[in-house]
Amino acid sequence: MVKKIGFWGMVALVSLLLAASAFAAEPTVTVSPVSADLGEVAVGQTQSLKVALTFTPKDLTEEITIELAPGAVTEGWQVEAAGSITLKPGDAAQTLEVEIKATATEQAKDNLSADLNFVVTxxxxVVDPDCLKVTATLKR
Incomplete structure (x- = not known):
């Protein structure tokens, strides 16, 4: 085969393969909705809310698992949420129901603002967007 296409033909073929791989679609997962408002929460009270997250995979080449992981949380608040989902190549959109719980402690001075990140384990x-925004109002 090398003799038939020659040296410059091989260079062109390798260049084409490299260019094609550079433009290959990157596996992505889109998530929606991306915000949850828990309403008013008094000090010492826990408020919970269930949200349905829809994960839409695109161009997956292998099975992936996505888990929720805590991110930045306003001081004086505790936020709990757990969940994971496994997606395979060819899967359609999948829904994951997650219960989010937030507790205002004695140290809470501000309204809650928290991020829950989606981590591919x-x-x-690439998961876009990479976090779920959680908010609540401190009941005074």
């Missing part, structure tokens, strides 16, 4: 893909 198995496989490779």
């Amino acid at each position: 198995k496989g490779e893909a």
